[in-house]
Amino acid sequence: MSVETRTTTVEVRAFAAARAALGWAGRAEVVPEGATVAEVVAQLAAAAPAAGPVLARCAVLLDGRRVPDPASAVVRAGSRLDLLPPFAGG
Numbered sequence: 001m002s003v004e005t006r007t008t009t010v011e012v013r014a015f016a017a018a019r020a021a022l023g024w025a026g027r028a029e030v031v032p033e034g035a036t037v038a039e040v041v042a043q044l045a046a047a048a049p050a051a052g053p054v055l056a057r058c059a060v061l062l063d064g065r066r067v068p069d070p071a072s073a074v075v076r077a078g079s080r081l082d083l084l085p086p087f088a089g090g
Contacts, residue, residue, distance in 0.1 A: 006033040008077040010040065017085040018058055021051035037062055037070035040081060059084045 013026040022044065031040050037060055045052040060067045061082040067073045075081065 007031060008033050008035075008075070010075045010078070011080040012040070012044065012083065013080065014083045015085065016087065017054050018051070018083040021054040022048050022083075031075065035075055037067050037073040037075060037081065040075055041070065041083075044083075054085055055083065057086055059086075 007030050009028050009030050011026065012029045014022050014024065019025050029040060029044070031043060035043075041055050041058075041060065045055050060070055061080075061084065062073055062075065063080055064082075
């Protein structure tokens with residue numbers, strides 16, 4: 001008997017060093033329904049292992065708001081994640 005895994009799609013945008021490490025600026029990412037921000041970022045790092053160290057330092061915005069605890073913030077269908085590495089200057 002197979003178990004059906006429900007998925008949802010979120011928009012992911014990568015900026016600066018995150019964009020360079022991932023090799024793309026934006027794309028739709030299919031994730032398990034109920035995934036947290038931390039799980040989405042881990043999925044991205046698993047697909048591009050060299051990007052892992054950069055992604056670990058990124059601030060993440062979920063629908064335009066900073067995510068203080070990525071492990072507890074759940075993404076929903078149509079959510080947008082912005083990956084913002086630390087910036088120098090001001």
